[in-house]
Amino acid sequence: MENKRIPFLDLQRVNDSFEPELSEAIGRVVRSGWYLRGEALRRFERDYAGYCGTDYCVGVGSGLDALTLIFLAYRQMGLMQEGDEVIVPANTFIATILAVERAGLKPVLCEPSSRTCNLEAEDVEELIGPRTRALLPVHLYGRVADMDGLMELARNYGLKLVEDAAQAHGAMYTHSDGTLARVGALADAAAFSFYPAKNLGALSDGGAVTTDDEELVDTVRALANYGSAEKYVHIYKGINSRLDEIQAAVLDLKLARLDEDNERRRRIAGHYLRGIDPDRVGVRIDLPAMQNHVFHIFPLFTPLRNQLQEHLHACGVATQIHYPIPPHCQQAFQFEYGSLSLPLTERLHREELSLPIFPQLTDEEVQRVIDAVNSFGAC
Numbered sequence: 001m002e003n004k005r006i007p008f009l010d011l012q013r014v015n016d017s018f019e020p021e022l023s024e025a026i027g028r029v030v031r032s033g034w035y036l037r038g039e040a041l042r043r044f045e046r047d048y049a050g051y052c053g054t055d056y057c058v059g060v061g062s063g064l065d066a067l068t069l070i071f072l073a074y075r076q077m078g079l080m081q082e083g084d085e086v087i088v089p090a091n092t093f094i095a096t097i098l099a100v101e102r103a104g105l106k107p108v109l110c111e112p113s114s115r116t117c118n119l120e121a122e123d124v125e126e127l128i129g130p131r132t133r134a135l136l137p138v139h140l141y142g143r144v145a146d147m148d149g150l151m152e153l154a155r156n157y158g159l160k161l162v163e164d165a166a167q168a169h170g171a172m173y174t175h176s177d178g179t180l181a182r183v184g185a186l187a188d189a190a191a192f193s194f195y196p197a198k199n200l201g202a203l204s205d206g207g208a209v210t211t212d213d214e215e216l217v218d219t220v221r222a223l224a225n226y227g228s229a230e231k232y233v234h235i236y237k238g239i240n241s242r243l244d245e246i247q248a249a250v251l252d253l254k255l256a257r258l259d260e261d262n263e264r265r266r267r268i269a270g271h272y273l274r275g276i277d278p279d280r281v282g283v284r285i286d287l288p289a290m291q292n293h294v295f296h297i298f299p300l301f302t303p304l305r306n307q308l309q310e311h312l313h314a315c316g317v318a319t320q321i322h323y324p325i326p327p328h329c330q331q332a333f334q335f336e337y338g339s340l341s342l343p344l345t346e347r348l349h350r351e352e353l354s355l356p357i358f359p360q361l362t363d364e365e366v367q368r369v370i371d372a373v374n375s376f377g378a379c
């Protein structure tokens with residue numbers, strides 16, 4: 001036990017913790033003879049909308065599709081034209097930016113706040129121009145962006161506000177007036193991913209759109225179903241993007257424990273924050289804050305990132321980097337952003353290191369991670 005490696009994420013342990021109910025739920029769908037657009041999907045959509053506090057939820061095929069469909073729907077609704085601009089954080093997973101382009105819109109990259117790693121209203125405002133139509137904050141790592149500031153901007157400039165909530169299922173946000181609201185209900189629409197490793201993860205790809213906007217939800221639903229709201233009648237050139245019955249049943253089961261799992265993630269983060277001692281290590285290590293956070297990822301930032309990663313590996317602790325190459329430096333975007341310099345984003349990508357943080361980690365494993373970080377430089 002002493003020398004057993006600590007995995008970054010162990011999905012077998014995660015999913016074993018839902019047995020035997022998980023296999024029973026899957027078995028029920030298999031035996032039902034109905035695999036798409038059925039009772040399990042309707043139930044999950046109702047439960048997830050209720051959980052987020054929105055009027056509607058639509059299950060779709062992935063997080064990328066959820067984002068894309070929101071913007072395709074706004075275009076069908078006549079609110080956005082080809083080439084209109086959407087402001088996105090420069091330090092995000094590439095899907096955020098790809099979705100905007102897939103919808104025929106232009107992503108405008110904004111440097112994040114170095115403190116929160118998220119979009120801040122004052123940086124965003126400088127980028128708003130005559131063709132800006134929407135703001136797309138990402139609740140990166142599970143920490144909710146500064147939504148009050150962004151809501152005010154969106155209202156003042158007549159923009160749509162869309163959440164990329166792929167990393168923040170269940171996160172709560174405290175508004176400046178002290179009221180609480182949940183991610184998914186903080187903007188005009190939100191996109192979720194149920195990729196297996198997310199805080200609410202399926203056993204395959206999956207995603208969802210949440211919103212209170214009835215026209216948007218009807219348009220997303222039709223677009224995700226070949227542009228059809230009525231069988232064999234096609235009003236749009238849609239796509240095929242579905243959350244299947246097995247995934248919907250799995251997600252509905254896991255949803256019942258999401259708050260408890262997120263609380264365990266926050267407790268582990270609290271142990272890391274109390275236990276990791278940058279002074280003892282003797283190099284700068286910036287640690288995340290607890291507010292508005294569900295710790296999909298526990299990121300730390302240090303100029304000696306690669307050395308720390310090697311040290312932790314030697315101590316038997318697996319880590320990951322989110323993300324090694326920022327989108328504007330990717331070959332895929334060399335024509336759009338090849339000459340762009342975003343020093344803050346580039347620094348975050350050079351310095352970020354993610355520690356293991358999934359609910360099934362034991363306290364003993366958490367302590368071993370802390371001891372391993374604190375022994376950096378000492379050996």
Ligand SMILES: *Cc1c(COP(=O)(O)O)cnc(C)c1O
Binds near residue numbers: 095167
């Ligand atoms: C995972 C993720 C997505 C994409 O989700 P998929 O289900 O993999 O398509 C989008 N944005 C962010 C921030 C993500 O982390």
